[in-house]
Amino acid sequence: MLKQQNTNWKTKLHEIIYEADTPTGKIFDVVLLITIIASIVLVMLESVNSIDSKYHDFLNISEWVITVLFSLEYIARIITVRKPFHYIFSFYGIIDLLSTIPKYISLIFGGVHALAALRALRLLRIFRILKLARYLGASNNLVSALKASRAKILVFLFAVVIIAIILGTIMYLVEGEENGFSNIPKSVYWCIVTLTTVGFGDIAPHTPLGQFIASLIMILGYGIIAVPTGIVSAEYTAQNKPQTPKKDDVHLNTQACPNCSVEKHKDNADFCYNCGYKLHNE
CATH class of the missing domain: 1.20.120.350 (Voltage-gated potassium channels. Chain C)
Structure with a gap:
C-alpha cells in the first residue's frame, strides 16, 4: 500500500x-x-x-x-x-x-x-x-532545405571570401596607408563589412578610383545577400510540396513517458513508443 x-x-x-x-x-x-x-x-x-x-x-x-x-x-x-x-x-x-x-x-x-x-x-x-510541436513540420522542412543547400552555400561563401581578399588587396594598393588602409588584413576586413552592407566607420576611400571600387562592392553586396536566400528558398519549396492528408493521421500530445522522458505520443496511447513503458497507471 x-x-x-x-x-x-x-x-x-x-x-x-x-x-x-x-x-x-x-x-x-x-x-x-x-x-x-x-x-x-x-x-x-x-x-x-x-x-x-x-x-x-x-x-x-x-x-x-x-x-x-x-x-x-x-x-x-x-x-x-x-x-x-x-x-x-x-x-x-x-x-x-x-x-x-x-x-x-x-x-x-x-x-x-x-x-x-x-x-x-x-x-x-x-x-x-x-x-506548437504539431506544427513543427515547417521548421523540419527548413532544416532539411538548409542541409540540402549546404554544399552550394559553402561554395558560394568560399567564392565570396576570395572576392573579399582580392578586392581588399586592390583597395590597399589604391588607397594606401595615408587613407587608413594600413595593411591588407584591415583592407580585407573593410571589404567584408562593406560587402555585407554593415559599413566600417573608421576608414573610407578618398581617391576617385577607390570610391568607384567601393561603390561596386556595395552594389555587389546586395546581390551576395540575395544569392543564398534564393538557394535556400528553392530547396525549401521542394521540401514543402503540399501533401494530401491521410485518413489515419493522428495528433500528438505533450505526454512524457515516466520511464524514458520521451514526448510526442499519440493521443490515447497506452504505452511509450520508445521504451514500451505503460503511460497510465490505473
Missing part, C-alpha cells in the same frame, strides 16, 4: 511537471514561464548601476528566491522519472541545470550570476504549452 501511494504521488507530480495537456500542467508551465521572465528581468535590472545601487538587496533576495524555486523544480523533475539520467543529460535537463547553478557559483566567483540570463533558453518550453 505504501509503495502504491508513493507511486501515485510521483505519477501526479510527473503529470503536472512534464505534461501540458492537463489543466494543472498548463498552470504549472505558465507560472514557470512567468518566473523565468521575471528572473531574466531581475538580472537585467541588476546590471544597471543606478537601479542596483537603490534596490540591490531586493534584487538579490528575489534572485535567490527564484533560484531556490528552480532548484526544487529541477530536483522534482529528477525524482519523478524512473531513469533520471535521461532527463539530466537531455537538452532541457542541461538547460535547466545551467539556469540554476550561476547564482550558487557567484558565492565563490563574483559576477558569474549574470549568466543566469541563460534562463531565457528555458522559454523554449513555450512550444509545449502552446502545443
